[in-house]
Amino acid sequence: MKSCASLLAEHSLPPRHLSVCPVETTRRRVLAVGLIGPGRVGSALLDQLRAAMPRLARDSGLELKLCGVAASKRMWMDCDDAELNGRHGGAQTWRPSDLDAFAAHVAGTDGRHALLIDCSANEDVAARYGQWLAAGMHVVTPNKLAASGPLARWQAIRAACASGARFRYEATVCAGLPVVQTLRDLLDTGDELIAAEGMFSGTLAWLCNRHDGQQPFSALVREAHALGYTEPDPRDDLSGIDVARKLVILAREAGWPLSLEDVTVESLVPPSLAALPREEFMERLDEMDAPMTAKLAQARTESGVLRHVAHLDRHGRATVSLVVLPATHAFAHTRLTDNVVQFSTRRYCDNPLLVQGPGAGPEVTAAGVFADLLRIAESLEARA
Numbered sequence: 001m002k003s004c005a006s007l008l009a010e011h012s013l014p015p016r017h018l019s020v021c022p023v024e025t026t027r028r029r030v031l032a033v034g035l036i037g038p039g040r041v042g043s044a045l046l047d048q049l050r051a052a053m054p055r056l057a058r059d060s061g062l063e064l065k066l067c068g069v070a071a072s073k074r075m076w077m078d079c080d081d082a083e084l085n086g087r088h089g090g091a092q093t094w095r096p097s098d099l100d101a102f103a104a105h106v107a108g109t110d111g112r113h114a115l116l117i118d119c120s121a122n123e124d125v126a127a128r129y130g131q132w133l134a135a136g137m138h139v140v141t142p143n144k145l146a147a148s149g150p151l152a153r154w155q156a157i158r159a160a161c162a163s164g165a166r167f168r169y170e171a172t173v174c175a176g177l178p179v180v181q182t183l184r185d186l187l188d189t190g191d192e193l194i195a196a197e198g199m200f201s202g203t204l205a206w207l208c209n210r211h212d213g214q215q216p217f218s219a220l221v222r223e224a225h226a227l228g229y230t231e232p233d234p235r236d237d238l239s240g241i242d243v244a245r246k247l248v249i250l251a252r253e254a255g256w257p258l259s260l261e262d263v264t265v266e267s268l269v270p271p272s273l274a275a276l277p278r279e280e281f282m283e284r285l286d287e288m289d290a291p292m293t294a295k296l297a298q299a300r301t302e303s304g305v306l307r308h309v310a311h312l313d314r315h316g317r318a319t320v321s322l323v324v325l326p327a328t329h330a331f332a333h334t335r336l337t338d339n340v341v342q343f344s345t346r347r348y349c350d351n352p353l354l355v356q357g358p359g360a361g362p363e364v365t366a367a368g369v370f371a372d373l374l375r376i377a378e379s380l381e382a383r384a
């Protein structure tokens with residue numbers, strides 16, 4: 001039998017026809033999908049999935065069956081009214097949320113491939129990954145809580161993948177940027193991680209880029225808050241904990257058993273402001289100005305720039321802090337809310353490997369989740 005490529009060559013089809021080569025029936029795969037958390041990222045993902053479904057079915061033989069969507073209080077399932085519930089943004093048949101019933105519905109009883117996507121930031125959802133994976137359901141998520149949570153639970157999640165189910169979480173670190181996969185590829189091809197360093201917070205990158213002494217730091221935080229660059233409570237960014245979680249995820253990917261408690265985190269929030277109610281914190285933001293002005297002055301004395309940097313190395317050192325970098329450093333030239341990660345490895349030793357670009361936002365984060373789904377789908381064997 002002639003291959004698709006030789007048939008195309010014989011008929012001199014232009015390159016744009018390459019993608020419509022009929023998919024061999026053996027490559028046809030059906031993947032049942034359930035989405036948990038239709039918030040900013042989840043909604044963007046639903047749009048991306050719906051737009052891509054016809055192309056995936058036609059070009060790759062991958063049929064995605066969206067079986068349901070669950071939010072914190074309510075959920076819809078296609079068994080209630082497949083046609084009605086298939087519409088995004090339109091009327092749907094909702095019932096009270098019940099994650100166990102939801103997972104059972106997506107798993108089905110016909111031995112199909114099933115995948116749950118967790119786009120929440122919820123601990124109760126993350127706590128269920130182990131049981132879902134053990135039952136053979138794949139899990140994909142941008143939620144950092146499981147991959148950076150208690151080490152024993154993380155190890156149990158990895159062990160649950162012995163069922164053959166896959167767990168992917170690329171978008172937990174720098175959203176859609178290929179950071180976890182890049183590290184995975186380096187390690188899988190026999191390289192060794194020596195150190196990873198980066199700016200993992202778009203908010204803090206933006207604040208550092210803009211903090212030039214022209215305006216008080218507090219005014220910049222207020223502006224970032226108004227632009228939606230910060231979490232509702234900016235202390236969630238300024239404390240550095242979210243960055244520390246990303247460092248833990250990368251360390252564990254490298255096989256280093258790091259926990260959040262092992263990371264030395266320098267919070268930008270003065271202790272006097274740490275425990276205040278959010279509104280009071282916002283009112284007293286200007287108490288951050290003097291220490292931040294002093295740090296900027298120190299950077300200028302050293303002819304450097306201030307950057308919020310996370311560092312991890314093979315000796316177990318893990319830090320998150322505001323540092324002064326030379327003006328020639330790669331991290332000194334990031335733009336807007338860019339994230340950047342630098343891997344120093346045995347192969348990439350003299351000149352480290354750099355991944356850089358926008359590291360937040362619903363669209364790019366959803367695309368990172370979608371890419372994880374596609375990698376899992378690619379590895380599936382055909383089932384009914």
Ligand SMILES: NC(=O)c1ccc[n+]([C@@H]2O[C@H](COP(=O)([O-])OP(=O)(O)OC[C@H]3O[C@@H](n4cnc5c(N)ncnc54)[C@H](OP(=O)(O)O)[C@@H]3O)[C@@H](O)[C@H]2O)c1
Pocket residue numbers: 036037038039040041042070071072073074097119120121122124125142143144171172174175359360361362365
């Ligand atoms: N936004 C970004 O740029 C970005 C970047 C990287 C990673 N992430 C991660 O992506 C995830 C989603 O972020 P987001 O910005 O989309 O958040 P979001 O807009 O707040 O959406 C969160 C969603 O999770 C749902 N949810 C909460 N608790 C739940 C539960 N127990 N069961 C089922 N659903 C539940 C919420 O439902 P209700 O509306 O009913 O509460 C909501 O639909 C988070 O883990 C975040 O850290 C986000």
